[in-house]
Amino acid sequence: MKTIYLDNNATTQVDPAVFEAMKPYFTELYGNPSSMHRFGGQVGVKLKEARASVANLLGCSPEEIIFTSCGSESDNTAIRSALSARPERRHIITTAVEHPAILSLCKYLEKKDGYEVTYLGTDERGRLDIEEYKAALRPDTAIVSIMWANNETGNIHPIEEMAKIAKEHDVFFHTDAVQAVGKVDIDLSRVPVDMLSLSGHKLHAPKGVGALFVRKRLPFRPFLIGGHQERSRRAGTENTTGIIALGKACELAREHMAEENTEVKRLRDKLEKGLLESIPDTKLNGDPEHRLPNTSNISFGYVEGEAILLMIDQVGIAASSGSACTSGSLEPSHVLRAMGVPFTFAHGSIRFSLSRFNTEEEIDFVIETLPPIIENLRKLSPFSAEKQAPACTKSFSE
């Protein structure tokens, strides 16, 4: 059975051209880029090219790129660096809808190290409020960390405006752009963010490689201490094959950016329209306008997300559920909760995330296959639009 892969915000297929580019560096060209001999030196040259390619995609200079192992490492490095650069500042601003790489770290810093954290809320479409943000900034704010685009809804946040405001207040600004890089145009010569995280496997490079942009002259404290790799800003022998792959993936992302915003978006819109129109009691989660071109988060009322996922898995469709049951926690997604999505819908939300490798036939198949599956599950359910049991005892908002 062919898999129709619609879970590209979780991870992406390695582009065959990326795979080709990295292959020789496993077998023939396995030198250590830090070595003095030519055999290692030629790998060093490739790393330099990769760095330039990442910088090129972001509109920054190559010296501003630090290679890391993943988005989470980049996020952790950024925040910890900012805190230790200005130890007298004890306040952090982030949002309630960040990735766990930021949220769990902030919770940890609150609990273990006594930092104060402001978690900005969202409206029902997942949009941030600039006034709330401005009011949260304080003289002792060490860093603001706000994601460029949300992984579950695809919402794109007003990073340029928010970074400018942080700058006016002399506060460091970091953005987790893991979902945005390669899908939206990012030009760091224009947008004054101080640090930006990205991850290779979200843009058709393999897992295990990421990067952190650190603006020139920003005070920086390394997270990994050891050798002198990455100009002493991140110790550890470089994941050379991963970095070379990331470089190639960034080059391809630039080439495909227009396609991402036309063809991928067209297919996403077709899928969304097809499902919302043919299945009753469905709802789009997120901001219909300012959204990643590949992401669609849809709630199917009165059915539970995991049940939908397993049913569609039977016919070869891979997507993701914002429902609690798949994640190991029992509550619905923290992003949907923060947006105040009603329970009737929150438990039955499915995220479809496309890539340039999806085809029209695949989308047609999903539009055709999903309605009877939802109908069958609804037949099993004691709830429906007409017959709703009263909610249990509480509201989930913390």
Added chain:
Amino acid sequence: MWEYTDKVKDHFLNPRNVGTLEDADGVGEVGSLACGDALTLYIKVDEDGKISDAKFQTFGCASAIASSSALTEMLIGKTVEEAEKITNKDIAEYLGGLPREKMHCSVMGQEALEQAIKNMRGEAPSKMEHSHEGELICECFGVFDEEILHAIKENDLKTVEDVTNFTKAGGGCGKCIPDLERLLAEAHGEGVCPTPSSKPAFPAQGMTNIQRMHLIESVIDNDVRPKLQADGGNIELVDIDRDAVVVRFLGMCSGCPSSQATLKNLVETALRAKVDPALTVREG
């Protein structure tokens, strides 16, 4: 993705006995839309006291649907007395096991069954969102202490994580976790309220000077130093003069602008909490 047995998959994909029974003798309704799973169970009992038919409607994940389907299969043909003995463990076993995190689905089945039998006997209305008996412990999932204690005893639960897997309590904001710990201790017969007089006012009370010094050293070694080392710093104990503890910062901590804050917020707080509230700490 969860590891489900073939039997769970089969009952999820081909659920048996789905629907309602218009002339049911007993109906049990548990869970809710907000909690993420809910089950309505219908039973029909013949003159011999045997369950002749059972049907269900479930809102929930694959294991919730499979557990409900399995339960109806187990019920049909049994007498009410036999049915009463079915536990959540039996439901899980019938399915060849459930992931531990999903055991609450089998508990929901058992609760619905109890409720349907009570309803049949005229002892309770059909609708019951968990057993609303005793004190509300978990606000997120509306779970009461009776249900938690019952699950602990029935399934020999040992940890808070177990309790969450079986009842959902504690799976949300986490506010109720201290209460779950208390209930676990209670259920395992551990005294929950130590006699106040037996507890010293502070840990170092009644210790000799040497013992007190050792305690201070061990708090610095175990509670303080690892935190400073994580940031590239360190600390050394210089002297203990009655209630005054003198330390020196090393590495990244020495000359760090926030060392005074670290001294008060980290070192002094730890020593006061773990040794003696009268202690003060200064750099020397």
